[in-house]
Amino acid sequence: xxxxxxxxxxxxxxxxxxxxxxxxxxxxxxxxxxxxxVIGKGxxxxxxxxxxxxxxxxxxxxxxxxxxxxMLFITVISMVGVQMTSFIAILGAAGLAVGFALxxxxxxxxxxxxxxxxxxxxxxxxxxxxxxxxSVHSIxxxxxxxxxxxNKTIIIPNGPLSNGSITNYSTEPQRRVDFTFGIGYSDDxxxxxxxxxxxxxxxxxxxxxxxxxxxxxxxxxxSVNFVVRxxxxxxxxxxxxxxxHENVKKTFDKEGITIPFPQRDxxxxxxxx
Numbered sequence: 001x002x003x004x005x006x007x008x009x010x011x012x013x014x015x016x017x018x019x020x021x022x023x024x025x026x027x028x029x030x031x032x033x034x035x036x037x038v039i040g041k042g043x044x045x046x047x048x049x050x051x052x053x054x055x056x057x058x059x060x061x062x063x064x065x066x067x068x069x070x071m072l073f074i075t076v077i078s079m080v081g082v083q084m085t086s087f088i089a090i091l092g093a094a095g096l097a098v099g100f101a102l103x104x105x106x107x108x109x110x111x112x113x114x115x116x117x118x119x120x121x122x123x124x125x126x127x128x129x130x131x132x133x134x135s136v137h138s139i140x141x142x143x144x145x146x147x148x149x150x151n152k153t154i155i156i157p158n159g160p161l162s163n164g165s166i167t168n169y170s171t172e173p174q175r176r177v178d179f180t181f182g183i184g185y186s187d188d189x190x191x192x193x194x195x196x197x198x199x200x201x202x203x204x205x206x207x208x209x210x211x212x213x214x215x216x217x218x219x220x221x222x223s224v225n226f227v228v229r230x231x232x233x234x235x236x237x238x239x240x241x242x243x244x245h246e247n248v249k250k251t252f253d254k255e256g257i258t259i260p261f262p263q264r265d266x267x268x269x270x271x272x273x
Contacts, residue, residue: 025079032072040065059113059141111162112141125170130156174207175234177241181248182223184258189216189224192257196228199247205236223260 040061047057116139121127125136127146132154134146144161146154169175183192193214200212210231217227232240252259 021080025076028079029072029076032076033069036065036068036072039068107159108142108157111158111160112139112143114162115139115144115158116141120166121168121170125168127169128167130160130164132156170234173234174231175237177230177232177237177244179226179228179241179244179248180217181226181228181252182220182260183226183252184222184260185224187224187257191255192226192252195251195255195257196226196248199244199251200228200230203240203243205232205240207231207233222262 043064044057044061047060115121121136121139123136123138126134127136132146132148134148134152134154137145137147137153139145141158143155143157146156148154181192181196183189196214197212200206200214206212207230212231213227213229215227216224218225228244230240230244249259
């Protein structure tokens, strides 16, 4: 037969023992959640002042708050009297297994954090990396999305990007445009230089400082080669590059200046049977 008085006494003893612990655990939980919220806001404001990328900002705030909440949960459970040693061991083993399984993804995640933190490039920049060139469409935690000039989408994992070489064509506001023009050995070098100088002077997109450079670079097999170097705003690079080639060809033709091209003489020999 159930002894109600014994059960009541035992329950009263447990209430006396565990009630303060439970109350303290609840208070700790409430206060802890409030402190974590304050910390999250502080981290978010600090990253905003540091002009950290919004993607990294959101991710880091989420990561910090989740980590703190896990620690708070373990602390509260321990305060109630639950033994957490085995639980923590199982959690650690599971984390290790997941880490091995997601080794590549974790590498890309670490690369994304580095890229978003150090910002070797930003959205809108034109870069050349991992054998691909294009404008940065978005920077995600695991991947960087590029858009090529012919509107293809390229997804590059952040791990290799963070460890490899990157050419960023958009870092500086000005770029140098290089050309090579060849003329025949019988053509007048000074006349050709004057023509090129005139085309440079008539193009308002070409900067006067640094000064343009027009020099003889090589006495090649069939041509005398000019190297032409001019500076322009980065946005005008390709316009100048294409227009200068066309204008030089048209003006050389008009001025009677030849542009040599490879030629081959074929000799036919007839042998009598």
